[in-house]
Amino acid sequence: MQKIKELISKITELDYQLMKIAGDKLDNLTKPQGSLGRLEELARLIVGITRKADPQFKNKVIFTLAADHGVIEEKVSAYPKEVTAQMVYNFLNGGAGINVLARHIGARVVVVDIGVALKTKDLKLKTQNFVDKKINYGTKNMAKGPAMTREEAIKSIETGIELFNDELANGVDIVGTGDMGIGNTTASSAITACITKKPIEEVTGRGTGIDDRGLERKIMVIKKSLEINNPNFTDSLDVLSKVGGFEIGGLAGIILAAAAGKVPVVIDGFISGAAALIAYNLEPKVKDYMIAAHCSVEKGHRIILQYLGLKPILDLDLRLGEGTGAALGISIVEAAIKILTQMASFKQAGVSKEIDK
């Protein structure tokens, strides 16, 4: 826990003075003031986060954290739990959605086993983009007791911090968050209900695609899990340990570490959103470093975004996870900083300014 506390103490306010300078620069580029809307907002934000007047995105990294969930015993998912491990292989073979979109935007995907039920270690995965940080072989069934111990919850966040800091050592300019874990929308809905205090029905969706009966069951399972465990919503670690998941804790750690490292972090969908809630409850200042990539179809996500006061960049009816929305979001953020750093000013281009100015 000391490690987490130390890290959190390094999260500071944005550099508003540099943001003001960036705003003035944007106002003098060859376009009507403000006419690039959210691109201009994002460019200013990146300057405020990075403390660089001329930010560049050389290294774009998306973390896709995989873990299993004991709660799938309760039949809350349309897919069997084997899929989590199978998808890890798919990620490492480059055939998943996140691989395609990361290639499209020129980002690297770091795939992490932080709690997959299968032994991925023994399979000798030959790839430099795989990291084995398994905390346990999946969480326990939260409908019967805590998903993990408090120590494991701390370890999952600390693992996220380590993952980020390992990348930071090699240079990273922007990160995206991603997840893989059959059953993880159930955990994320439980976290969201607990922290935002919205009714379970309002924050629980169909995940990978369960039917009406499945959705009813899922809501009942979340209700039971919250009753049995009675997590203390003011204590993020209690929430995470009782109804969370290893990948969710890991992503919360990555988000906190990115903020401490002054690196913008692009939040993917619902599971990443639940991680953002955990991170925000540990240290509200972290919010300034978060960029919401998109608004997911999974209904609890909109509620998370409202709670955090984040306005998503995209709204494309996505609900895949893995970091796919984050990838597309990163590309828009990169476009924004290129506007700031590559456009000509009125003076440079010899273009007349507004008549009355």
Place this chain on the structure above:
Amino acid sequence: MQKIKELISKITELDYQLMKIAGDKLDNLTKPQGSLGRLEELARLIVGITRKADPQFKNKVIFTLAADHGVIEEKVSAYPKEVTAQMVYNFLNGGAGINVLARHIGARVVVVDIGVALKTKDLKLKTQNFVDKKINYGTKNMAKGPAMTREEAIKSIETGIELFNDELANGVDIVGTGDMGIGNTTASSAITACITKKPIEEVTGRGTGIDDRGLERKIMVIKKSLEINNPNFTDSLDVLSKVGGFEIGGLAGIILAAAAGKVPVVIDGFISGAAALIAYNLEPKVKDYMIAAHCSVEKGHRIILQYLGLKPILDLDLRLGEGTGAALGISIVEAAIKILTQMASFKQAGVSKEIDK
């Protein structure tokens, strides 16, 4: 006019059979069915447009058509008319917003003088991306009479067709539309009011950024222009000649030619939207080939999108034009076809499918 009629006769329905096959392929990729939302819709659409099961975007072209507007005599813009020509130079020097965003997505910008008030020809622009297709030195003041002759209106659309077909001869896989022309939101509002029959106030915005008094004046000028000219809304050429612009006609020609050539055309903002209205009124089938990149801040644009039944990909508070929104939209469409063509199927990746299927 014969040229336009011949072209229009070549616009056919989408290939729904190939779209069905693409849909089945998407359903078997390693993701829950439909979980990539609009990316999946866009991928199917591109297959239906191109008749290719495995489309690739090697050549992405954005046309930025520049022209002046006589109506700026009425003080409807915040910028002087010299800016149109000045921005052409900015485009050719690579310093404008469209240059930055086109580079970001790997597209080529074709800059066209289709009616700039200044003689760009004499300035011996040294660039292969500039095309001189000047029809006249700006339109006439539509508040005093027709903006152009019917012959000029036909010529502007035919010019767009030529521009597209010249690119098609070298291979083009997707096109974006863009505009530059001080005063062109005034013309676009007049076209929109005329064709959608919405009140002028509802389709008229601040353009590059006029104040309240300017906006009031702009609305009065559009009202006067429509009264004096009384364009026949069922006759696109009448509307274009009386209250349109050369770049708007040119873009309508590009849109029609793209549809005839079975090439997807990504529509930028309000001015491109007005061109889309002209094209749609000439041949409604053209709509199937249009992809709305974004929804502009310029309020008439939302009304155009509703009229055409197009759902924009992005909503980023943009109002610059030039094709900037189209550039970002093209990148999302490209991501969509990469999903279709590069993702692994459940079978290929050895991933289990849904439990009940």
